[in-house]
Amino acid sequence: MAKALEYNATLVERIDITDALTLFRIKPDDQPAVPWFVPGQYCVLGLNNETVPALGSVRRSMSIASSAQHEGPIEFYIRFVAKPASENPLTHLLWKLKAGDRMYMRAHAAGVFTVADTVGVEDPRIRILVAAGTGSAPFVSMVRTEIARNPNVDLSKWVILHGASYAADLGHRDELNAMVAKHRLRYWGTVSRPDGSPGWRGDTGRVEAFFEPGRLEDLEARIGLGRGELTPKTAMVMICGLQGTISGTLTALLDRGFVPDFKRIREALAVPETMVSSLFYEQYDHEPVIDIKNPESVAPLKARLHAALVRLGVPT
Numbered sequence: 001m002a003k004a005l006e007y008n009a010t011l012v013e014r015i016d017i018t019d020a021l022t023l024f025r026i027k028p029d030d031q032p033a034v035p036w037f038v039p040g041q042y043c044v045l046g047l048n049n050e051t052v053p054a055l056g057s058v059r060r061s062m063s064i065a066s067s068a069q070h071e072g073p074i075e076f077y078i079r080f081v082a083k084p085a086s087e088n089p090l091t092h093l094l095w096k097l098k099a100g101d102r103m104y105m106r107a108h109a110a111g112v113f114t115v116a117d118t119v120g121v122e123d124p125r126i127r128i129l130v131a132a133g134t135g136s137a138p139f140v141s142m143v144r145t146e147i148a149r150n151p152n153v154d155l156s157k158w159v160i161l162h163g164a165s166y167a168a169d170l171g172h173r174d175e176l177n178a179m180v181a182k183h184r185l186r187y188w189g190t191v192s193r194p195d196g197s198p199g200w201r202g203d204t205g206r207v208e209a210f211f212e213p214g215r216l217e218d219l220e221a222r223i224g225l226g227r228g229e230l231t232p233k234t235a236m237v238m239i240c241g242l243q244g245t246i247s248g249t250l251t252a253l254l255d256r257g258f259v260p261d262f263k264r265i266r267e268a269l270a271v272p273e274t275m276v277s278s279l280f281y282e283q284y285d286h287e288p289v290i291d292i293k294n295p296e297s298v299a300p301l302k303a304r305l306h307a308a309l310v311r312l313g314v315p316t
Contacts, residue, residue: 004057010101010102011024011025014097021077023077025072068148143179165191170189
């Protein structure tokens with residue numbers, strides 16, 4: 001049984017987007033001076049199970065959605081896990097909380113899923129941010145921070161692609177659309193179950209479908225690139241969300257020469273150690289998102305990537 005947590009934070013506000021999606025705004029008792037985290041990082045949240053004390057406490061890492069310049073409560077965009085693998089799931093305890101309730105929050109951020117730790121903040125390429133569900137949180141943090149640093153910032157090199165089951169599940173949609181109008185952000189939401197979203201006129205399908213043959217050229221046109229120009233020479237890619245979203249995006253972009261950052265996948269695809277990565281994703285477990293143990297699966301992926309690198313004139 002996990003040791004009981006000493007609460008050190010207060011839930012200031014919760015905004016229920018749907019029954020299963022909520023924005024939790026939490027203020028630690030001793031909040032560090034800004035900026036104390038880098039957009040793309042996460043914090044640990046925790047609660048004691050007071051309903052079944054024998055289960056003890058539970059802690060989980062959650063991506064920060066707030067601007068790194070924000071001095072108020074820290075925002076987390078969280079989905080309720082209906083079928084948890086754990087017998088003591090954090091979300092089942094979180095959903096019982098109301099404003100004013102106490103909880104645990106480690107006011108120390110961690111993680112390297114940041115622009116600074118991937119390509120560097122001075123990298124001039126287009127930044128394509130691919131999110132499934134609450135995987136949009138780190139990307140919302142990134143663009144919010146850019147605006148906080150410069151209220152007149154041009155976000156035209158930032159592209160957010162956000163997928164969800166229904167239109168109502170596209171958290172932060174109104175805020176991101178406002179950034180489109182004011183800051184030239186490139187943002188498109190897509191829903192995989194449009195029949196359950198009356199009045200939806202936007203994109204449909206899973207978010208990784210933006211990179212499928214026949215649709216990739218449309219995405220290029222939207223972000224101001226010519227046909228075939230979406231390559232590591234013009235863009236970098238960051239992905240956060242479901243394993244299917246990560247693997248689907250990764251495999252589709254092999255044909256454009258995008259090199260994943262995950263070491264074991266690079267080794268399976270025979271990517272030289274000196275070759276710079278151009279595709280990054282938040283890794284929640286230690287297993288690769290594609291089956292690298294099956295030679296029959298790996299061989300065509302390897303061939304596709306190396307053929308694309310040859311077309312791009314990249315020595316392998």
